[in-house]
Amino acid sequence: MEINTSSLSPNSPSPPPPPSSSPTLYTNLKTIASPSKIKHAIVDLAINIKKVGVDDPRRIAHSFKVALAITLVSMVYYLQPFYNGIGEAGMWAILTVVVVFEYTVGATLSKGLNRGFATLLAGALGVGAEAFGSLFGPTVKPVVIGFLVFFLVAAATFSRFIPHIKKKYDYGVLIFILTFSLVSVSGYRVDTIIKLAHQRLSTIIFGGLTCIVISMFVFPVWAGEDLHKLIVTNLEKLASFLEGFGDEYYRVSKGDKSFLGAYKSVLNSKATEESLANLAWWEIGHGKFRFCHPWKQYLKIGVYTRQCAYHIEALSGYLDEQYQVPSEFQIAVQEPCMKMSSEVGKALKELGNSMKRMVYPSTSYDHIENCKKAVDELNIKLKMSMVVERDDILESIPVIAAISILVDIIKCVEKISEAIEELSKQARFKKPKDITSDETETGKPHFRHRGAAIKPVDGGNDRELITITVNSDDEIPQEMDLDKNKREINRL
Structure with missing residues (x-):
């Protein structure tokens, strides 16, 4: 079949070009996941990891210390005798290690002691709140416990705005709020609240002590x-x-x-x-x-x-x-x-x-x-x-x-x-020994005033004893040649 091109005018629009193939998702993934780019990303990652370790090798030791602490507290689940004594509450020991173990000894002690004392205080108050609410009977008990939770949580939260507490005990106050709320609220539905509080407290102390001991005695960072x-x-x-x-x-x-x-x-x-x-x-x-x-x-x-x-x-x-x-x-x-x-x-x-x-x-x-x-x-x-x-x-x-x-x-x-x-003065730094006279070598004392040694001037034959007064009102006897050192004496 022939097409009659003579009928087409020179000003008629040309036919549109065939549609170009748009990049597909597969093409994009293939470009991103090219072997050269993957190799480059792996090399960059290795360089960054090496740089982090070389800048401070203690970071590598800290990683192994955390792994060691997690492994030790996991024995609560791995060993049957420990599991029989603690049970499901052993998860609190692992959680404690994760949130308490820090890079420096001071940070670990801060979090560990804050968490331990806050848990002990909150657990005791939670048990006390449950016992106090029981005195009013089952009808009024939830109201009393709710009021105690409201009052203590509000007071503890407000204390976090106090600069001194915010600076040193903020984490402890936060744990106090969490533990007191859990113990007091769960005690309303759980009959064995004493056992529950004891298990959680013992596992938290176990995890905290593990962190503190490893942090202080295994490559410590102070x-x-x-x-x-x-x-x-x-x-x-x-x-x-x-x-x-x-x-x-x-x-x-x-x-x-x-x-x-x-x-x-x-x-x-x-x-x-x-x-x-x-x-x-x-x-x-x-x-x-x-x-x-x-x-x-x-x-x-x-x-x-x-x-x-x-x-x-x-x-x-x-x-x-x-x-x-x-x-x-x-x-x-x-x-x-x-x-x-x-x-x-x-x-x-x-x-x-x-x-x-x-x-x-x-x-x-x-x-x-x-x-x-x-x-x-x-x-x-x-x-x-x-x-x-x-x-x-x-x-x-x-x-x-x-x-x-x-x-x-x-x-x-x-x-x-x-x-x-x-x-x-406060830290009791060592004081350097003062320079004393060495009479065995020269037979003349060498004095020191504010770190500057004053040595005798050995002149000619004619010598006369001269007394020079310094700023500290000390008189230092020196033998000087009056004839040759007259100008220096006048200057002094």
């Missing part, structure tokens, strides 16, 4: 130790920034700059510090940490550390200032500025080191005093600088602002030093 390390790490991060700030600000060094952003994690450490301090309060004495260790003092140090970090955040903004040619004012204040930054960084490093070794801070005072001397030297140079031109003033404002922030950081570090000194 919240107090983590808090201690966190504070030390934060101090070291701030110290690294301040020690390198001077060189970076004046473009002296071009080395690794990773320390410039390490301080940012300190800004967001408040929630972690408060959580660890709350959990550490539950822990018993362990290692170098005594019972009733002053964990609140760590929070005070953390507050001052974050204040210092906020000043550093403002100070880091001046690192982006680009100067084509340093002005005379910048060059004049370069040395004291770099000294201030370096010494305050060393002071923080010494404070962190003293906390790490849990010894009384002593050498940090020297660096703080050096900071103050650098500030005095800077004030002298600022008075000597004559800035009269408008362009010089505009160039000097950022430098003066950075100097002002450095002075604020020094004041903040002094507060940190005082807080750590108070911690060392």
Whole structure:
């Protein structure tokens, strides 16, 4: 059959193209589940799992600890003698392990003790409520029990808004509400309420003790130790920034700059510090940490550390200032500025080191005093600088602002030093032995004032005994050569 194409006008519309085949569900699944994508997903999953384990190997140990605890409490069902004594209530032991076992010892103790005492108190009150309601007869009994449930649940729920209870006993109050409601309500229909309460309490205590024992004696993770390390790490991060700030600000060094952003994690450490301090309060004495260790003092140090970090955040903004040619004012204040930054960084490093070794801070005072001397030297140079031109003033404002922030950081570090000194007193840190005179070698005493040793000056033949008075009103006899050291004596 032939088609007459002559009758078709050139302007007539062309026939529509054949419909294209739309992707089917099978095609989509085949694309998603391609071997290359499956392999890529498996590799990514393996990398993420490895990263989680490498970041903190204690997580792997914690996983095995939870599995061990679940296996032990499951013996209640596996072994017939245990099952005959406890029965179906053994499920409460497994449930207790699941909800109580936490990563740190403090968290496990907190939940375990809260759950145990709340269950004991709620069970006793539930039995008492059932016995008290029975005194009014079967008609009035449900009304009395309902009133007691309403009153005690309302009071317990309101107590959760009290900050102190919310912080330490919130989980216990929640378990109290649950257990009291179950025991009191079920006691109305169950005749053996005493047996029921005893089975649940015994299984919960069994599960809680299993969690606590395994958490404390099998690769324990102490919240107090983590808090201690966190504070030390934060101090070291701030110290690294301040020690390198001077060189970076004046473009002296071009080395690794990773320390410039390490301080940012300190800004967001408040929630972690408060959580660890709350959990550490539950822990018993362990290692170098005594019972009733002053964990609140760590929070005070953390507050001052974050204040210092906020000043550093403002100070880091001046690192982006680009100067084509340093002005005379910048060059004049370069040395004291770099000294201030370096010494305050060393002071923080010494404070962190003293906390790490849990010894009384002593050498940090020297660096703080050096900071103050650098500030005095800077004030002298600022008075000597004559800035009269408008362009010089505009160039000097950022430098003066950075100097002002450095002075604020020094004041903040002094507060940190005082807080750590108070911690060392409360926690009974070890005090380093004072440097005593070594008369066997020199025959002359070496004295120490605020960490600085004053040594005798050995001059020429003509010597005379001179008494030098220091700030602490102590008189230190020293033999000096009057002829050669006259200027030094006048300066002192």
